[in-house]
Amino acid sequence: MNFLKDEFIRLPAELGGAIGQVVEDMALGKVRIQFPGEGVRIFMPEYCALTKVEEGEETRAIAERFKEKTRKAGAKARPLSDLIHIFLEEFPDGFEGRKYHEEERVPKVRASELMKSTLGKDQLQTLLTGGRFEEIVRRAQAMLSATHLAQFDVISLRGALKAETSWQPFSESFFEFLFGEEDREASFKKFVACLATLRVAKWPIVTYFPFLAFPEKDLFLKPDATKTVALACGVELNYQTQPNWLTYSSLAKLSEKLTAALKEVGLQAKDMIDVQSFIWSSFQLDKRRYRSSKQVVATEPVSAAPESAA
Numbered sequence: 001m002n003f004l005k006d007e008f009i010r011l012p013a014e015l016g017g018a019i020g021q022v023v024e025d026m027a028l029g030k031v032r033i034q035f036p037g038e039g040v041r042i043f044m045p046e047y048c049a050l051t052k053v054e055e056g057e058e059t060r061a062i063a064e065r066f067k068e069k070t071r072k073a074g075a076k077a078r079p080l081s082d083l084i085h086i087f088l089e090e091f092p093d094g095f096e097g098r099k100y101h102e103e104e105r106v107p108k109v110r111a112s113e114l115m116k117s118t119l120g121k122d123q124l125q126t127l128l129t130g131g132r133f134e135e136i137v138r139r140a141q142a143m144l145s146a147t148h149l150a151q152f153d154v155i156s157l158r159g160a161l162k163a164e165t166s167w168q169p170f171s172e173s174f175f176e177f178l179f180g181e182e183d184r185e186a187s188f189k190k191f192v193a194c195l196a197t198l199r200v201a202k203w204p205i206v207t208y209f210p211f212l213a214f215p216e217k218d219l220f221l222k223p224d225a226t227k228t229v230a231l232a233c234g235v236e237l238n239y240q241t242q243p244n245w246l247t248y249s250s251l252a253k254l255s256e257k258l259t260a261a262l263k264e265v266g267l268q269a270k271d272m273i274d275v276q277s278f279i280w281s282s283f284q285l286d287k288r289r290y291r292s293s294k295q296v297v298a299t300e301p302v303s304a305a306p307e308s309a310a
Helices: 057-076 079-090 098-116 122-128 131-144 151-160 164-179 184-197 203-213 225-231 245-266 272-295
Strands: 008-012 019-025 031-035 040-041 052-053
Touching: 019 057, 019 122, 019 245, 031 272, 040 245, 079 184, 079 225, 079 245, 079 272, 098 122, 098 131, 098 203, 122 131, 122 164, 131 151, 131 164, 151 203, 184 203, 184 225, 184 245, 225 245, 245 272
Parallel strands: none
Antiparallel strands: 008 019, 008 052, 019 031, 031 040
């Protein structure tokens, strides 16, 4: 049975019989469902009898609860104008300034150039044809270390790809996702499915390589920072921890809207490197400012009032 986003389903009685709303029909026969007060859970319909629920008073009440949750989250969002102000305080000359170039843009441009020279389409095709899967894995791992963007995922990917049996499926799905002629959604899902079997299906790993391969169009997704800016832009990111096509396609919408919004205030992004740098820098600077405001500031002890003159 296939499930569509926003459909309502009921769990079997032995699992409580709760009603939830479908977030995504995932790869590998899984479906992601959100429940009021419980968050999102993943089920495999093959082993769990999920029943579709027709729209009615109960489903409308649940839908309203989810909408209210979204509205509250939006109400707490930091306005984009604030994030722009914070960014410009740190980088007064915006994307054209020397400080920005040295600290943010240049390292990522160099990593992008390295990606294209070592894991470009021609290089990958040659390695695949020659069956040099281990070399593809080695280069992919090296690319993760080329920047600090996915530094915490280097070790996990290296560990996941220790087994020789993982090299070929990783290499082939990696190539198809980046350069294959297959539908992008299909190749995305195949790459995610491959990473899932290796237990490393994480957003930073999934989005890191296309970001460096195609910085003119593909945005890197670092969850907390991206969610914060999406709220500020009024874009529904449809974020879920497990990489999925809905969130990935929503990321493209965020990049378009944010690029346009930055252009309106004179911040002309050359590519997604600038857009990603804005997202990460403004998020980190805002967080640093918040922490500073929470620090206990030592003050001079209050002295006793002087005695009045007799």
